[in-house]
Amino acid sequence: MRTRRETRDLIVVSMAGTGPAGDLDGLLQQGWRLWRAESASDILRLLKTQPRTCFAALLELRGADPRKTGSPPRVDHLMPVLTIARIGWVAGVTQKQLEQPWVRRLIHHYCHDYVTLPCASSLLGVVLGHAHGMAALSPDDGQEHAGSLDGDDMIGESPAMRTMQQMLQKAAMTEAPVYIAGETGTGKELAALAIHRRSARRERPFVVINCGAIPQSLMQSELFGYERGAFTGASQRKLGRIEMAHTGTLFLDEIGDLPMDSQASLLRFLQQGSIERLGGHEEIRIDVRILSATHVDLGAAVADGRFREDLYHRLRVIELRQPPLRERGGDIDLIAAHALSRHAAEATRRIRGFSSCARQAMQRYAWPGNVRELVNRVRQAVVMADGPCITARDLRLDGEDIDAPETLDAARCQGERAAIERALQRNGHRMAATARDLGVSRVTLYRLMARHGLRDDEAAVGAGRS
Known part of the structure; x- marks a missing residue:
């Protein structure tokens, strides 16, 4: 018996004005519903008409060649939607474009993944499906049970x-x-x-x-x-x-x-x-x-x-x-996610959530300023964070003010970040050499750097030498 295929929604945005029609034919057969957009306004209007829907989004960069225009294509007009949690962005690029620093930064800061086009629709569907699934797990999607998102209700299940x-x-x-x-x-x-x-x-x-x-x-x-x-x-x-x-x-x-x-x-x-x-x-x-x-x-x-x-x-x-926040256990994560969803628009890049180090630090901290302090720390971290995930350092909770015993997960997280930083320095921020040094692939290295919020400015420059 053939099971009914689940319908998923995909937004297609082309920076060069031409869509990847050939790559998307197979997606229709896989059950994707396609929406084309040319601007952030188009996407925002779509979100209003589909308030409970999560989307994957393919950002088509083929044909966006800075050598023809004299400068890299600007994505400023897409900024209002690049950081929306219920959209999982995937960049569609050529192999040559991956050598360009602006493409690397765009993918690193705003996208769940990327594909080199043209590619098989089966592979494209898998990558887009992963981005769609991550969007469905976003903080915005998990708040209904926790409280109102208008900031006027109390959040908590402790x-x-x-x-x-x-x-x-x-x-x-x-x-x-x-x-x-x-x-x-x-x-x-x-x-x-x-x-x-x-x-x-x-x-x-x-x-x-x-x-x-x-x-x-x-x-x-x-x-x-x-x-x-x-x-x-x-x-x-x-x-x-x-x-x-x-x-x-x-x-x-x-x-x-x-x-x-x-x-x-x-x-x-x-x-x-x-x-x-x-x-x-x-x-x-x-x-x-x-x-x-x-x-x-x-x-x-x-x-x-x-x-x-x-x-x-x-x-x-x-x-x-x-009750004070220190007595509310798991409510800390709920309130932090709520604060992130409220202030995500203030970020200059997409903030996907909190790293494991940040979550551990928030649970260990005593919160003398209670909910007001937590919300203020998250809001500042949204603005000041260097990577797509908020870390304990972004929350200013990586110092000696956290006196509770360190967990194994937190120690593992800190050790992994330190190892990556040392390997980057040893190899002059060359991605291929750093990945070989650490015994991982370049794709895995990029994802680890994103998870730990490591800056990629030098990495992007060094990538051209890798």
């Missing part, structure tokens, strides 16, 4: 986060004040937003005020607003944050930094359910859900006399604890 999610759901079903404890950078505002979005007030305002970022002299007016003429410079009425949140949710972030006089005014509002604007005499009824959070120990602040005990108990009807 036991600590599952417990937190269950507690958030229960808290959302009530109107009781919720206090969220947790270290700086753990995502307390995201937790508050998740409560609001799951509550009956989800269609109403969600108003945030950072009590630690507003000068003490302005806190009262920010919370309660003021009437025209209440003080010098008050030329018109201004609504306070509490009034702006009417019928919705008010999130008081860093509540531990609220001044004592403002604590008394906030307590009065919680008891009476009404406010008076500064300079006014009208009592205004307010219907609002109160959420609060801080990184400080409020219990200790109460004991030290820095926070009112009666306000503490008013705010802490339901207490949730946002």
Whole structure:
């Protein structure tokens, strides 16, 4: 019985304006669905019409001869799509073109593989199939189970986060004040937003005020607003944050930094359910859900006399604890992949993912800055990485700040990279000689260099001497 052949999607882009029709006839028989594109705009439009589809893409370089134009063909116009994770790029080149440094750099930075054209459709199908499979395993493709990709939801599947999610759901079903404890950078505002979005007030305002970022002299007016003429410079009425949140949710972030006089005014509002604007005499009824959070120990602040005990108990009807990143295990990989997908467009080259060294380093690191630190490190690595994979060095996690025992995988990774670097130096960055020295093929050497994020500037120049 003949099994039904799976349909896979292939984008064909020709840099010289002519397509490799002869090479693609066999692919149609193999079950490929072909899409032709001439620009990044064409590809972006295709991606919008096929939002759940992964693609292989053949970048046809035959005929793109710099000797005819005086300079290598530019791929700048393709940059927006060369780094999209759900497209696996394969370069189609001639044997002669492989001697040109710009071709080597293009393949190394953006392509899963290359083929020398013309070639048998069976071989072309295998290479394109591998690129398609790698695109299907991209970070973008694996995020549905982890959380929203819009940056406004919490990501995590660890036991600590599952417990937190269950507690958030229960808290959302009530109107009781919720206090969220947790270290700086753990995502307390995201937790508050998740409560609001799951509550009956989800269609109403969600108003945030950072009590630690507003000068003490302005806190009262920010919370309660003021009437025209209440003080010098008050030329018109201004609504306070509490009034702006009417019928919705008010999130008081860093509540531990609220001044004592403002604590008394906030307590009065919680008891009476009404406010008076500064300079006014009208009592205004307010219907609002109160959420609060801080990184400080409020219990200790109460004991030290820095926070009112009666306000503490008013705010802490339901207490949730946002777990630090170091307690969340595999969530580190999920959050890193999410951060990479969000900021991949900022890279100057295609970033395929994280090396094994980077993953080991992220798991060993203590993350004192929690999720915020992880996202910032990934974003910087996306911009600064030299290779197609983010390494521990790119994340600045290869120093002495990682004091956990080194695993065998990490040691093997570091030793392999060091051996390649030494062999390159011994052989003057000549690829053929370096590959012979290491006992591998040139193709394997290229892939190892890509895996470890090794720069190929000198290698590309030296390749002409190999």
